Amino acid sequence: MAGVSRRYPMLRRTRAMWVSRRVWQPRLVFWIGALAIGLVSVGFAVLADKAQDLFHALTGAPGGWRWYLPLLLTPAGFVFCAWMASAFFPNSQGSGIPQAIAARHLRDDDDRTYLLSLKMVAGKIGLTIVGLFCGASIGREGPTVQVGASLMLQAARWGGLTQARGLILAGSAAGIAAAFNTPLAGIVFAIEEMGRTYEARTNGLVLTAVILAGLASLGLLGNYTYFGVSHDTVSFASDAGLIVACGVIGGALGAAFSVLTLKATRRIRRWSRYTPLKRTLLIAAVCGFLVAAVGLAAGGLTFGTGYAQARSAIEGTPLPWYFFIAKFVAGVATGIAGIPGGIFAPSLAVGAGLGSALGVLFGSSAGIAALLGMAGYFAGVVQAPMTAFVIILEMTGNHDNVIALMCASMLGYGTARMISHEPLYHALSRVYIADAIRRKRAETAATAPAQPEAA
The missing domain is CATH 1.10.3080.10 (Clc chloride channel)
Structure with missing residues (x-):
């Protein structure tokens, strides 16, 4: 083969082109x-x-x-x-x-x-x-x-x-x-x-x-920060109590969100087993009405992602004390309704509302309190403390608060682990893995040859 390649240079170039394409096509x-x-x-x-x-x-x-x-x-x-x-x-x-x-x-x-x-x-x-x-x-x-x-x-x-x-x-x-x-x-x-x-x-x-x-x-x-740029800096001498409160209370509330969502989802799946579509739509209607009622009671603040409310709190405008409670209820109702949609932005909004309320109690800056509340609550929901503080740092463009956000995130994570041992996303992922296993077994059973009856 080597001799053929030496006698026909075109064949050697063609092989080189084929090898190059095989290497670069997947990368491209x-x-x-x-x-x-x-x-x-x-x-x-x-x-x-x-x-x-x-x-x-x-x-x-x-x-x-x-x-x-x-x-x-x-x-x-x-x-x-x-x-x-x-x-x-x-x-x-x-x-x-x-x-x-x-x-x-x-x-x-x-x-x-x-x-x-x-x-x-x-x-x-x-x-x-x-x-x-x-x-x-x-x-x-x-x-x-x-x-x-x-x-x-x-x-x-x-x-x-x-x-x-x-x-x-x-x-x-x-x-x-x-x-x-x-x-x-x-x-x-x-x-x-x-x-x-x-x-x-x-x-x-x-x-x-x-x-x-x-x-x-x-x-x-273009280059932007999701929540704008925060210029407030945590003072450990005066804000230590706020950091602990945001971490512990935020983590507990985040764990409560996970537990409620998981238990309600599992109960709804069992309840809907025999008439899945009819009961799924009934649950969606009830949850939708609850979200609407909570939204009206809260003056429209809980509808949507909560991005505007969270940004307002980070910029220093305190949110109403009841906002985090109403947004929490709306988030749980939406999460179990069976519709597509994420919990990242609503969770950050709940955390900002919680921090804002705690900031008023501690007499601290609304912007700092909102950041710490977001870190504690979000770490409690997803039980991923590194993701929590890194994402908040990048979304606000302020790296002066890295240690404080780490503390709030770790406190939120630790508190959540004591209440709920199942990280929300991983617990929900097992539902889809189990569905795939059941589907595979059903397909295997349907294609398997029938066994002859015993005499």
Whole structure:
């Protein structure tokens, strides 16, 4: 063969080109997939903001007759989203992070396709936008993780890449990085939350995906901080009590959110086993009405992501003392309704409201209190303290408070672990893994040859 190559140089060049294509084609597809995550994340963010603004414009200001429109619009929207998710986009419900975690544990590509696919991308984005248009207390950041993982897994299929687990991790990290413009938080999230058994060989995949998705986001939106720039600095001499309170109370409240969501979700699944669609829609209608009622009682503050309220608190304007309670109830009701939507932004809003209320009690700066409350509560919900303080640091652009936020996050995490031993996302991911196992067993049983009856 070597002699043939020497006699025919064209054959040698053709083989070199083939080898080069085999090496570079998968990389090119991977890079395109990472850029696509950034572009899709930006489009998703713009549409989500417009849907939320349209809801507020449609319902009008408090006092007018349109103010009561959510009592009809929100339940109807919840029912529509739950029906579409059950009938056309199964496994699109909820945040999307548990589905991405489950897909990393599944070995069969068909099982992963049930959780991560281009069809899922369309359904997740569309139904999350509809949910925000109806006033649901959801965010787009968790769904962006499922979208990013789906896009990266599809790119892997097209490019012939075989590292499915690493690519799902990379797509998830890129989704977080592009959603918040927080590249470090995307990497930490991949290590701490998505991959509890992190593999060093995925470093390059995660870093490259985060960089390319971040470049796509920066190219369209420019460099920005999610909550603006915070200039307040924690004084340990005077704010030590506030740090402890935000960490412990925030962690306990975050754990309560996780426990309530998990127990309610499991009970609803058992209750809906025999008539799943009918009872799923009934639950969605009840939850939608509860979210609408809480929103009206709170003056409209709890509808949507809670981004505006959290930013207002960080900038120094205290929130009403009842805001965190109302937003907490709206978040639980939305989380168990069976509609697509994340809990990142609403959780940060609850934490900001809690910190704001504690800041008034301790006589501290509203901005500092909001940051510490966000760290404690968010670490309690997801039980990922590194992700909590890193993401808040990057979203506010203030690195002077790193030690204080670390303390609040660790206190929140420790308190939550004493109340709930199951991290929310990982506990929910086991539901999808169990569904995949049951589906595989059912398919095996259906295709197995019938056994002859005993004489």
